[in-house]
Amino acid sequence: MKESDNIFAKPLEKVPDFVFNEDVVNVFPDMIKRSVPGYPTIVENIGVIAAQYAQPNSLVYDLGCSLGAVTQALRRHIKQPNCQILAVDNSAPMVKRCQEYLTAQDAMYQELTPTQVVEADIITMPWQRASVVTMNFTLQFISPEQRLAVLTAIHQHLDPQGVLLLSEKLRFDDEKEQQTLNELHLAFKRANGYSELEIAQKRTAIENVMKIDTFAIHQERLLKAGFSKVTLWFQCLNFASMIALP
Ligand SMILES: Nc1ncnc2c1ncn2[C@@H]1O[C@H](C[S@+](CC[C@H]([NH3+])C(=O)[O-])CC(=O)[O-])[C@@H](O)[C@H]1O
Ligand SMILES: O=C(O)C(=O)Cc1ccccc1
Numbered sequence: 001m002k003e004s005d006n007i008f009a010k011p012l013e014k015v016p017d018f019v020f021n022e023d024v025v026n027v028f029p030d031m032i033k034r035s036v037p038g039y040p041t042i043v044e045n046i047g048v049i050a051a052q053y054a055q056p057n058s059l060v061y062d063l064g065c066s067l068g069a070v071t072q073a074l075r076r077h078i079k080q081p082n083c084q085i086l087a088v089d090n091s092a093p094m095v096k097r098c099q100e101y102l103t104a105q106d107a108m109y110q111e112l113t114p115t116q117v118v119e120a121d122i123i124t125m126p127w128q129r130a131s132v133v134t135m136n137f138t139l140q141f142i143s144p145e146q147r148l149a150v151l152t153a154i155h156q157h158l159d160p161q162g163v164l165l166l167s168e169k170l171r172f173d174d175e176k177e178q179q180t181l182n183e184l185h186l187a188f189k190r191a192n193g194y195s196e197l198e199i200a201q202k203r204t205a206i207e208n209v210m211k212i213d214t215f216a217i218h219q220e221r222l223l224k225a226g227f228s229k230v231t232l233w234f235q236c237l238n239f240a241s242m243i244a245l246p
Pocket of ligand 2: 031032035036169202203206
């Protein structure tokens with residue numbers, strides 16, 4: 001069932017925009033591990049950090065949950081009584097497979113935080129109060145014009161003792177730094193077995209759908225949305241994760 005990613009291995013006449021469809025879902029665990037340096041470390045530690053902020057009797061959102069890697073870490077680490085996780089994604093095949101993986105996790109552990117997987121668009125969904133919100137490489141797929149509104153809604157519904165954990169691919173204003181980290185990311189992909197063709201076609205596929213920001217832009221926008229403090233807790237090459245306090 002878990003296949004290796006060869007979606008961009010053959011030359012495509014026209015590379016279509018990247019979508020989270022059935023084909024991507026089938027290879028997603030392999031794709032994200034081979035494409036995002038630090039991903040396993042980020043996922044596990046989001047669970048650890050979230051557990052420090054989760055409040056008793058509260059909701060925890062995992063926005064853009066994909067196959068629920070972060071959701072699973074949250075379920076294992078959060079020990080506060082009466083928490084509930086809402087895992088949200090707008091890709092139907094992701095939601096379906098995510099639910100299957102969570103059921104499998106239920107059979108392996110006791111005392112996991114109860115979880116619901118919901119197919120919904122972050123832009124239009126109704127918000128409930130929450131103590132923790134995670135967005136692990138999800139904001140970058142929301143159009144730049146809508147990002148401030150999403151973060152403002154999150155801040156408005158966040159417990160004062162809570163947290164937003166936000167991971168994103170970053171770009172850099174300094175041309176040399178941008179070039180260096182981009183080259184090193186390409187080296188990471190090559191080391192994980194991706195060919196030049198795969199790397200090039202994937203880049204074409206995501207360039208219209210994944211518009212990335214600098215850390216300064218993220219920080220400024222989070223402060224504008226109402227957050228009081230933004231801390232970079234992890235960076236591996238051009239992939240980073242932030243703690244935003246309400
Ligand atoms: N508007 C939207 N509403 C809901 N979901 C959305 C929206 N836009 C995109 N998505 C969903 O956000 C996810 C982004 S992947 C997250 C990885 C996961 N967090 C992980 O830790 O494994 C990141 C990546 O592939 O680089 C996809 O599943 C989209 O369907
Ligand atoms: O930045 C890249 O080159 C990526 O490949 C990031 C990525 C990882 C998984 C799905 C979409 C984008």
